[in-house]
Amino acid sequence: MVKVNVIFHSVHAHIYKMAEAVAAGAREVEGAEVEIYQVPETLTDEILEKMGAIETKKLFAHIPVLTRDMYGEVLAGADALIFGTPTRYGMMTAQMRAVLDGVGYLWSQDAFVGKVGSAFTSSNTQHGGQESTILSFHVTLLHLGMVIVGLPYAEKRQTRMDEITGGSPYGASTIAGEDISRQPSENELEMARYQGRHVARIAKKIAGK
Numbered sequence: 519m520v521k522v523n524v525i526f527h528s529v530h531a532h533i534y535k536m537a538e539a540v541a542a543g544a545r546e547v548e549g550a551e552v553e554i555y556q557v558p559e560t561l562t563d564e565i566l567e568k569m570g571a572i573e574t575k576k577l578f579a580h581i582p583v584l585t586r587d588m589y590g591e592v593l594a595g596a597d598a599l600i601f602g603t604p605t606r607y608g609m610m611t612a613q614m615r616a617v618l619d620g621v622g623y624l625w626s627q628d629a630f631v632g633k634v635g636s637a638f639t640s641s642n643t644q645h646g647g648q649e650s651t652i653l654s655f656h657v658t659l660l661h662l663g664m665v666i667v668g669l670p671y672a673e674k675r676q677t678r679m680d681e682i683t684g685g686s687p688y689g690a691s692t693i694a695g696e697d698i699s700r701q702p703s704e705n706e707l708e709m710a711r712y713q714g715r716h717v718a719r720i721a722k723k724i725a726g727k
Contacts, residue, residue: 543714608647635664
């Protein structure tokens with residue numbers, strides 16, 4: 519078996535829906551064992567309520583929360599890690615950053631060297647920092663010693679011009695819209711599934727499984 523874990527942070531469920539699609543794609547690869555985890559939320563319920571996120575958070579309340587005591591098994595113990603985060607000023611969210619900042623003891627043991635790392639994202643607008651979020655995420659993955667996998671142009675859905683869509687060679691993405699009402703399109707979900715399959719296949723080759 520090759521172990522692929524999808525780690526995400528989501529507020530309005532856009533990234534959660536993309537994470538489910540990524541996991542579904544990875545599960546299509548024979549021998550892939552896939553699990554999904556969400557990172558701890560640091561915003562208070564009061565703030566989440568003001569953001570209109572209390573109800574959307576309930577959509578993925580069943581997903582296990584990645585706590586620090588799980589880092590060794592869930593993060594270092596995987597053959598591949600696929601991270602999903604909304605865009606915050608062209609970078610990952612603070613919630614995701616907090617998790618990555620906490621893996622120093624595993625980094626010092628070279629626990630991530632040679633493992634596959636990949637990322638996907640969302641933003642409110644078409645040009646809201648999707649590419650810079652994934653690219654800046656890659657910097658952390660390189661410091662951890664991971665082998666980065668993106669979304670190659672073999673996935674032709676990212677070249678569509680007949681509809682508004684996310685997606686780039688860096689990774690799958692979705693556009694939430696200024697009022698957060700737009701949901702991931704089927705085109706964006708298919709790119710997420712492709713990325714999941716692509717990562718799982720490469721991880722399987724690297725692991726020799």
